[in-house]
Amino acid sequence: MRMGPAVLSETKRPSINLLTQPLVRSLVADASALRIRVAEGAGGCTLIDAGIDCVGGIEAGRRIAEICMGGLAQVHVSAAGPFRHWPWSLSVHAADAVLACLGSQLAGWQLSVGSGKEAYHALGSGPGRAIARKEALYDELGYHDSGEEACFVLEVDRPPPTALVDKVAKDCGIPPTGLTFILTPTRSLAGTVQIVARVLEVALHKLHELHFPLDRVVDGMGTAPLPPPAASFTAAMGRTNDAIIYGGSVHLFVTGPDADADKLAHGLPSAGARDYGRPFAEIFTGYKGDFYAIDRLLFSPAQAIVTAVDSGRSFHGGALDEPLINRSFGYERTA
DSSP, rough: OOOOOHHSSSOOOOOOOHHHHHHHHHHHTHHHTTTOEEOOOOEEEEEEEESSSSSSHHHHHHHHHHHHTOOOEEEHHHHOOOTTOOOOEEEEEEEEEHIIIIIIIIEEEEEEOOGGGGOEEEEETTHHHHHHHOOOHHHHHHHOOOOOEEEEEEOOSSSSHHHHHHHHHHHHHTTGGGGGEEEETSSSSSHHHHHHHHHHHHHHHHHHHHTTTGEEEEEEEEEEEOOOOSHHHHHHHHHHHHHHHTOOOOEEHHHHHHHHHHHHHSSSSSGGGGTTTTTHHHHOOOOOTOGGGOGGGGGOOOOEEEEEETTTTEEEEOOOOOOHHHHTTTTTOOO
């Protein structure tokens, strides 16, 4: 069938909040099977606990990761990883990598209310960010979502207080009853999965830091090993970051000259960062818990493949570090 110009023209970008609504409803409907809890929070918002006062699990985390990516991605668990002692890995592919990762999954909205012991701090992820548009990034993306419902993923160990729910509702122009907060503690299995599933997002965030034009990213995929949860917050944060920094791989497809693709392939990997070479928990402790003192270029995958779609040539940079992954994940040889 012959297609006219109107058919061939670029289609309107989708509403990521609309795309995620059926995924959120399915998560709620399957709460018992997924070992998560659903409750009504402040102002009538919906709270989905994926590991604070419940067990949760890997499947819950996988589905939450897809929600966090605005319904534009597929997250898979497989046993085809390159690490001998940690064969299980997460693979991520997004239909629109820039929108799914930077427009939705990025933990870019700093949420804070109260002070002292009553203070509550969280970094907001998820499609609801695109309705609030509190980040300058959305002007660069040229994207603005709307809707009567908004969903957020918070990496926290306690529910958001009334003041924070009211703040989010006001900024989104949506009553609290239209808000859903999915809570994924770092130490939980679900939290571990949804953090490691950010391997592609981390690469795109660094690509943005390197000032590579976002509109030249055609597609992207990523994979990283799935670490075991840890006994403390710092250790768990360390393992999930190490999974990406020392074990993550991405493959990006971009337009433009080969030289740009080659430069990006060598600029993306984490090895070029000042703090590279030690487990993340040690780095974090060395900076006395000041997350923002860490070289931000460290937050990137271990290796990258960048394909220049115009020429078909692919360029490789970085390398996986299996000994450091073993050290971070707590590999202990048994007799």
